[in-house]
Amino acid sequence: MRTPRLPGVYTLVALEEVDSTNAEARRLAQKGEAETPDGTLVWAKRQAAGRGRRGRTWESPEGNLYCSLVLRPECPVARAAELGFVAALAVYDTIASLAEPGTNANVKWPNDVLIHDRKVAGILLETESGVGDVPEWLILGIGVNVLHFPEGTPYPATSLKAEGMADVDVVAVLETFSRHFVSWATRWLEDGFEPIRAAWVWRVKGIGQPIEVRLESEALKGIFKELDAQGALILDQNGKTRRVTAGDVFFPAPAKGNA
Numbered sequence: 001m002r003t004p005r006l007p008g009v010y011t012l013v014a015l016e017e018v019d020s021t022n023a024e025a026r027r028l029a030q031k032g033e034a035e036t037p038d039g040t041l042v043w044a045k046r047q048a049a050g051r052g053r054r055g056r057t058w059e060s061p062e063g064n065l066y067c068s069l070v071l072r073p074e075c076p077v078a079r080a081a082e083l084g085f086v087a088a089l090a091v092y093d094t095i096a097s098l099a100e101p102g103t104n105a106n107v108k109w110p111n112d113v114l115i116h117d118r119k120v121a122g123i124l125l126e127t128e129s130g131v132g133d134v135p136e137w138l139i140l141g142i143g144v145n146v147l148h149f150p151e152g153t154p155y156p157a158t159s160l161k162a163e164g165m166a167d168v169d170v171v172a173v174l175e176t177f178s179r180h181f182v183s184w185a186t187r188w189l190e191d192g193f194e195p196i197r198a199a200w201v202w203r204v205k206g207i208g209q210p211i212e213v214r215l216e217s218e219a220l221k222g223i224f225k226e227l228d229a230q231g232a233l234i235l236d237q238n239g240k241t242r243r244v245t246a247g248d249v250f251f252p253a254p255a256k257g258n259a
């Protein structure tokens with residue numbers, strides 16, 4: 001596999017295998033800024049213990065993209081979640097650049113990317129806990145299914161290969177993503193969350209439509225009204241508004257009509 005060519009803002013740490021690139025990025029970040037600067041990008045060909053949100057597993061065989069960015073932005077921890085949307089836009093644009101015209105891609109709240117309604121990428125954002133208002137580091141983990149995807153997941157999965165992008169390899173995805181991330185992150189730094197929010201809403205699946213949001217212990221039904229200025233999902237439940245900050249979105253199957 002050739003060495004990825006990345007914009008100069010990144011410092012690449014390329015590994016054959018690791019437990020989780022997020023875990024490795026965290027270990028490196030803890031060594032401090034001099035050793036692990038902003039823009040350190042940990043990339044592994046496979047993960048032995050890839051993680052999703054809420055302690056879930058991320059299937060990580062060789063052939064897909066697994067990477068984690070160490071970021072040290074001067075932003076309060078309350079704004080960290082915004083970077084998950086920045087990354088989702090960069091993954092979306094990566095797919096848009098590499099896919100055949102007509103490929104139907106979307107983002108899905110909070111940070112997934114779908115092709116033809118199947119999950120092709122997931123994002124895991126982690127911050128240092130228990131510190132002051134501005135965390136020393138943030139870890140942005142990105143998994144993109146290039147060649148492989150798991151069967152039987154609660155939300156159906158897919159890969160770039162299964163969606164017709166058979167010629168695309170991991171290095172091309174990493175290079176394309178790294179360029180789009182620089183451009184969206186610059187937009188975020190210069191203009192704040194609003195342009196990110198607007199661009200994300202333009203690409204999202206299910207806005208204005210009925211959805212179900214599964215939380216830890218309950219499932220909420222309602223109309224997906226909007227993404228608010230902090231990245232929370234606003235659900236309209238028969239005229240009452242509910243603000244959701246964490247959960248999994250599902251879409252009801254379309255009704256089967258005779259027409």
Ligand code: BT5
Nearest residue numbers: 020022050051052053056058059067122123141143153157
């Ligand atoms: C996510 O979690 O979508 C975040 C995934 C982040 C993975 C990257 S890879 C590089 C970095 N290092 C890590 O250790 N992690 C990050 P969540 O929304 O919780 O989705 C997890 C759920 O998706 C699982 O419980 C499965 O149902 C399903 N799943 C597992 N592996 C998958 C895959 N490869 N593709 C699609 N769905 C998957």
